[in-house]
Amino acid sequence: MSENSLSIKIEKALETGLKYAKKAGASHCEAYGVNEKAYNLEIEKKEPKHNIGIMHGLAFRVIANDALGFAYTSSFQENDIKHTINLAIQNAKTQKKDPDLKPFPELKETKEKLSLDKKLYSIKPEEIAEIFEKLHLEKLPKNIHFLFSFGFLGSGESFLKNSQGLDLHEKDAGYGLGIGYLSSHGYPVYDIHAEGSRKLGELDPEIIAKTTISKVLESAKPKTMSVAGEYPVIITPEGSYGAFGALFGVLTNLLRGDKASRGDTVYADRIGDQIAPENFTLIDDPLRKDLVTSALYDGEGVPTQRTKLIEKGVLQTYYLDSYYAGKLNMESNGKATRGGLFSGNPVKGPPRIGSFATIIEPGDSSVEEMISETKEGFMLKSFMGIHMSDMSSGRFAVTGSGWYIKNGEKRYPVQDISLSGTIPDLLKGIDMISKERKKGINNEVPYLRVEKLNVTAKKLDFKVRFGIKILKLLTKFGYPNPYT
Amino acid sequence: MNEDLVNNVLKSIEKEKVTYADIRIENSLMTQIRTVNKKVERSTTGIESGIGIRILKEGAWGFAFGPIDNFTDIIKMAVQANKLNLKHKKEEIKLAEIKIVEDDFEGKQKKKIDDVGFDEKIQMTFETDKAQEDEKIKSRTSVYREVLKNVILATTEGTRINYSVPYVRLGAISVAREGNETIETYCIAGHLGGLELIDIRAPQEIGDKAKERALEGLKAPKLKNGRYPVVLDGTINHLFAHEAAGHSAEADLAKNAGILKGKLGKRIAHPKVDMIDDGRLKEVDNIVHFGNIKYDDEGVLGQRNHIIRNGILETYLHDRATAAYFGTKPTGNSRVEAYNYPQIIRMTNTFIAPAEDPMNHEELLELIKNGYLLMQGGGGQVSPIEGTFNFGVGEVYEVKNGEIGQRYRPTTLAGNTLETLNKIIGISPEMGDPLVSTGFCGKGSQSVPVAGTAGWIAVKDIVIG
Structure with a gap:
């Protein structure tokens, strides 16, 4: 069976589901299906771990007895589809009537277009492998070791239909490449760099590899230090919204409309308040077509839009889907997400509120000025422990790595720097925003300097530092380095 | 079938x-x-x-x-x-x-x-x-x-x-x-x-x-950030054993990199420390532990593996391929989340147990005398290559003269794995509540059920907050 015939099967299954839902007692039904071919390429040290798969499935949301129900299946058997609809209806009927519930959105046309590269649909596995191979440089600088590399290529289509007549058939395709290197200059550290695109050939694997090497060299030979107190901290674009260990994921949570509607965030009932400095503007822009997370419609078929969440420091709105927009007497701004290309099988859960592509407007300082105007502080680039943050108050206590700044100069890389505070205080404390921005997989953001943040760190024990020195000596004489 | x-x-x-x-x-x-x-x-x-x-x-x-x-x-x-x-x-x-x-x-x-x-x-x-x-x-x-x-x-x-x-x-x-x-x-x-x-x-x-x-x-008041002697409860014992030490012992990582690479047979922890991954952990009050497996996803029986015995790294956790690579037997740790993922090496129920000189909880509190009792570990993140970890802690109590005192606000603890393994100074054998410490461990985009609430452990000092 070809991938095309699988799509036909999915479309039929969705129609079957919609018809059956009506018969089975649902007042409204929404049917979603996905058929996506995914190439996952991965090499960890010497081991290739490539695999190929068809991500497939059907998801149904129904309104029955004035309540919402959801169920999904990855089986296309008619009996299983009917069983899934029955489960969704049963799910709805066991819930309380919800007076805020409205029918699923009707179709609103959008003039926007997403240009998809047809080559991503017809590419052969060996051609993908060829692009991926170019990530692996033959010669590496001294003490820099290859750790892992990964590539992803997804191409497929999704179908969204509902009983309000909405009938969307969307195609989506993109690819991404990334690589990690480890430095054994002193205490081992590693860094990763990844990029994504919707246009085959747009990513330069060699540049991605070289960017990673320069990142890891910049962080090489880190020191641990003993500090406790308040210091200015510059958060790099990777540190705020990067793909690995980004602190501002907490802010995205605090600005979710569902949390605002429940009073479950410090920003509930705060629209119109100054919550950040006047030069801070935060935007979610799903129509940034150069970013691989761009989309024309959100997960429930509402056209997406460029939304200013915080403008000149003032809270303008929340991330909203149609239900919570209704509860807050606002309009949906198309922020219902279903995951997709880069985030697992989208049929496994109902649409949920989230961001597509984060943009922060540039400021008027240069990164150089931000550093030179820091008497003593840190520039931090990635954090551990973000998922343990309090997603209501925005309280965080994370461990980061980056650089120590003294008398306006980046002195040396540091690690094991513990940072604590709350996102609302951090936002208010931003005193410098860089002109320079970096583009990530789903964002484009500047460097942000926070006037003061609580920093704690403890120098590694003498025994461990001594051990590293001995190890370094031994490796010079051919003893294998366990870290590489 | x-x-x-x-x-x-x-x-x-x-x-x-x-x-x-x-x-x-x-x-x-x-x-x-x-x-x-x-x-x-x-x-x-x-x-x-x-x-x-x-x-x-x-x-x-x-x-x-x-x-x-x-x-x-x-x-x-x-x-x-x-x-x-x-x-x-x-x-x-x-x-x-x-x-x-x-x-x-x-x-x-x-x-x-x-x-x-x-x-x-x-x-x-x-x-x-x-x-x-x-x-x-x-x-x-x-x-x-x-x-x-x-x-x-x-x-x-x-x-x-x-x-x-x-x-x-x-x-x-x-x-x-x-x-x-x-x-x-x-x-x-x-x-x-x-x-x-x-x-x-x-x-x-x-x-x-x-x-x-x-x-x-x-x-409760906030605790001042700093480095303190601590007693960690059974949930944090599991969290530390799993996140900080266990991931580094997974042979797919350890054969290539990480803090335990090349350390088989070497002392990596205090001699009092045993670290165990047990896929067939004995039922307590008929409760089957969340990380238990009869077979792993290659058809190997789930089993009890001593990763560390008396402070010495005894084995890595293996699937069939890494077992062949190291010339040993599979340990029953090849697992998957679902059909759409390939098998990878994962833990089951993981915890630290006393190799010698078992102590009860009161003795552990007396051992640190003044410090903090940290309970209810929640969430964790670790860099197995650099050997650093960061965990959430739900309950914090002061320990004064070996007695549990004032409660403090939930916080986090952070540290270096090898340093902490060597700073463990006392371990209780009393296994904890089997229903808690039930989590889904994420690795390679897959999550599988894991568990292992064990006994309390005393650590000479660790960074809190």
């Missing part, structure tokens, strides 16, 4: 002249209910159905997945994946010998999840919700999750395992607020089994505990 289907798939694979292949055919059922402030925010029921095919050919793997009906396409994709892997192959993959198994089994359920209606399950989350009610609790979340995994594992070597294993988990998250102060705490219980879970641990009890942690935490 759908023998015709299994035989057809294997027969088609054999035409590809593979050295070895395994197939996993899955048709699992999943239900999740999430209520917030007594309203169902998200309820999901689903059928996970598909096939995962892994072939070994010319010393390289090839894995592919997709709909069961499309198995001929999936085999072709597995062959394509194998060709891609061959292009980048640096070393030959060999598999350690294992016993061929034929088995058909069902996990125990005293109260079958199928026999309890959806409305009753929602009611359970509402009971958890009600127990959290308090004027200072601004948000009450209750989460119920049940999975009935129905899987057929078949290999070209002749292994045929057909199993049906249920697990159930119920949790509560309370957010308390007063003025500008907000605190979020949780309580979770889970096991491998059916709805008898709620007879053992009532939903009200789970909600009550989350609420109590939030309200007490809100009242």
Whole structure:
């Protein structure tokens, strides 16, 4: 069976589901299906771990007895589809009537277009492998070791239909490449760099590899230090919204409309308040077509839009889907997400509120000025422990790595720097925003300097530092380095 | 077992002249209910159905997945994946010998999840919700999750395992607020089994505990960040053993990098330390631990492995390929989340136990004399290459002259794995509550159930906050 015939099967299954839902007692039904071919390429040290798969499935949301129900299946058997609809209806009927519930959105046309590269649909596995191979440089600088590399290529289509007549058939395709290197200059550290695109050939694997090497060299030979107190901290674009260990994921949570509607965030009932400095503007822009997370419609078929969440420091709105927009007497701004290309099988859960592509407007300082105007502080680039943050108050206590700044100069890389505070205080404390921005997989953001943040760190024990020195000596004489 | 289907798939694979292949055919059922402030925010029921095919050919793997009906396409994709892997192959993959198994089994359920209606399950989350009610609790979340995994594992070597294993988990998250102060705490219980879970641990009890942690935490003062002597409870024992030390002992990492690479047979911890991963951890009060497995996903029996014995690294955790690489036996740690993932090395129930000189909890408190008792570990993150970790802590108490004193606000602890393993100065053998420390460990985008609440441990010093 070809991938095309699988799509036909999915479309039929969705129609079957919609018809059956009506018969089975649902007042409204929404049917979603996905058929996506995914190439996952991965090499960890010497081991290739490539695999190929068809991500497939059907998801149904129904309104029955004035309540919402959801169920999904990855089986296309008619009996299983009917069983899934029955489960969704049963799910709805066991819930309380919800007076805020409205029918699923009707179709609103959008003039926007997403240009998809047809080559991503017809590419052969060996051609993908060829692009991926170019990530692996033959010669590496001294003490820099290859750790892992990964590539992803997804191409497929999704179908969204509902009983309000909405009938969307969307195609989506993109690819991404990334690589990690480890430095054994002193205490081992590693860094990763990844990029994504919707246009085959747009990513330069060699540049991605070289960017990673320069990142890891910049962080090489880190020191641990003993500090406790308040210091200015510059958060790099990777540190705020990067793909690995980004602190501002907490802010995205605090600005979710569902949390605002429940009073479950410090920003509930705060629209119109100054919550950040006047030069801070935060935007979610799903129509940034150069970013691989761009989309024309959100997960429930509402056209997406460029939304200013915080403008000149003032809270303008929340991330909203149609239900919570209704509860807050606002309009949906198309922020219902279903995951997709880069985030697992989208049929496994109902649409949920989230961001597509984060943009922060540039400021008027240069990164150089931000550093030179820091008497003593840190520039931090990635954090551990973000998922343990309090997603209501925005309280965080994370461990980061980056650089120590003294008398306006980046002195040396540091690690094991513990940072604590709350996102609302951090936002208010931003005193410098860089002109320079970096583009990530789903964002484009500047460097942000926070006037003061609580920093704690403890120098590694003498025994461990001594051990590293001995190890370094031994490796010079051919003893294998366990870290590489 | 759908023998015709299994035989057809294997027969088609054999035409590809593979050295070895395994197939996993899955048709699992999943239900999740999430209520917030007594309203169902998200309820999901689903059928996970598909096939995962892994072939070994010319010393390289090839894995592919997709709909069961499309198995001929999936085999072709597995062959394509194998060709891609061959292009980048640096070393030959060999598999350690294992016993061929034929088995058909069902996990125990005293109260079958199928026999309890959806409305009753929602009611359970509402009971958890009600127990959290308090004027200072601004948000009450209750989460119920049940999975009935129905899987057929078949290999070209002749292994045929057909199993049906249920697990159930119920949790509560309370957010308390007063003025500008907000605190979020949780309580979770889970096991491998059916709805008898709620007879053992009532939903009200789970909600009550989350609420109590939030309200007490809100009242409590903040602890000054710093490095202190500590006693860690059984949940943090598990968290540390799993996150900080266990991941570094997974042979797929350890053969290439990480803090335990090249350290087999060497002292890496205080001589009092044993670290164990036990896939068949003995039931406590008939409760089957969340990380238990009868077989791993290569058909190897789940077993008790001493990763560290008397402070010495005794073994890594292996699948068949890494066992062959290291010239040892598989340890029963090859696991997958579902049909659409390839097998990777994962832990089961992991914890630190005393190798010698076991102490009870009171003795541990006396040992540190002045410091902090940290309880209810929650969430964790680790860099196994750099050997650093960061964990959440739900309950913090001062220890003064060996006695438990004032309570402090929930916080985090951070440290270096090898440094901390060497700073463990006392360990209790008293295994903790088997229903808590039930989590889903994430690795390679997959999550599998793990557990292992063990005894308390005393650490000379660690960074808190």
